[in-house]
Amino acid sequence: MREAITEPAAEHRRDAQGTRRLLLDAASELFAERGYERATVRDIAARAGVNQALLFRYFGSKKALFGEVMARGGQEQLRTTPAERLFEVALRGMLAEGGGPGTDRSLEVCLRSIGGSDEIAEALRGLGDEYADVLATLSRADDGALRGDLALAWLLGIGLMRVVVGKEPLAGADPDTVCRLVVGALGTLLEDMPQES
DSSP: OOOGHHHHHHHHHHHHHHHHHHHHHHHHHHHHHTTTTTHHHHHHHHTTSSHHHHHHHSSSSSSHHHHHHIIIIIIHHHSSHHHHHHHHHHHHHHHTTOOOOOOHHHHHHHHHHTTTTTHHHHHHHHHHHHHHHHHHHHHHHHHHHHHHHHHHHHHHHHHHHIIIIIOOTTTGOHHHHHEEEEEEEEHHHHHHOOOOO
């Protein structure tokens, strides 16, 4: 009877890190496509090609899995992207068609998960605060924190209108054109100092 065990099943059992990675990738895709509430544990496990019990074994809960997805994407982007490129990198990630391989979809996950539970809102607020704090460092103005928040709001607003609402012409606009226009104007928001009265 032992020979009846198939190779792939045995590989999953022996490769806990691989299974965790499959679950994280599947959850990231589904949270970006559907949001937290509409992405089910069953669908995440099916996309990963594993039994849903493994999700609970490795993460404990769907909320904990969501937290790891957000930490893996958003935190990685914050840690590895120079502050002066963060806005453009995040914007390009949102503008990429279908996410593309290796694309960080954290902000898309945020947009589609807004309005979930208080715990989800807290996780999103925390990540948003970190992005805004980094963007604020690019301004020498006394109100740099406000400017960082405005930059983040603009980024999320663009994502909301393009990715979630599908508003034309933004939804079909060339990503390079959007980046050129928005990043150019971002410099004005962050760098322009108020005129002395």
